[in-house]
Amino acid sequence: GEDVEQSLFLSVREGDSSVINCTYTDSSSTYLYWYKQEPGAGLQLLTYIFSNMDMKQDQRLTVLLNKKDKHLSLRIADTQTGDSAIYFCAENRSGTYKYIFGTGTRLKVLA
């Protein structure tokens, strides 16, 4: 189907790792993205991965891509209260301007 699926909520304790999962739809998607939305704000790009990669690491963030299962995950190490936000995964269909966004996962970090 057309839906990019994410769980709606995740709650973790400060200092723990968070893992946010996403199942996307189009195996030909060129780029896959993670965006962060803080309260009352627009979305900001956190990181992205090109479809020929399996993993990308950027400081506390690790992105894993399993193309066979169309599964994308975002791991945040040493989660802080400032990481509390909504996280959206998105895919970009090859050769198009079309981006498909997931429903967003609301991450709550408990002190």
Place this chain on the structure above:
Amino acid sequence: DVKVTQSSRYLVKRTGEKVFLECVQDMDHENMFWYRQDPGLGLRLIYFSYDVKMKEKGDIPEGYSVSREKKERFSLILESASTNQTSMYLCASSLRGLGESGELFFGEGSRLTVL
């Protein structure tokens, strides 16, 4: 600092009113987008534009129109607002060429309430 600016953060309108949502970007991007965001539904594309005076329908264009007279400005128009158009509206822009990641730059959003 790159910027996408949406002119109104909060609007309250009555059913049947005409509503204009304005978006300006200062990055010389070719592509501009309007999305609406609703809880549990994520972001849904209303319209996008890949050049001045060019526009294409997204997934939910019904009840909306757009205008792109200048490269930096993309307007969303609700000809006759209805209560089911109460939502958060997000404008975005991107630069897309060979080797570009296609990152979308978002404005802060316009929360519209239709009574």
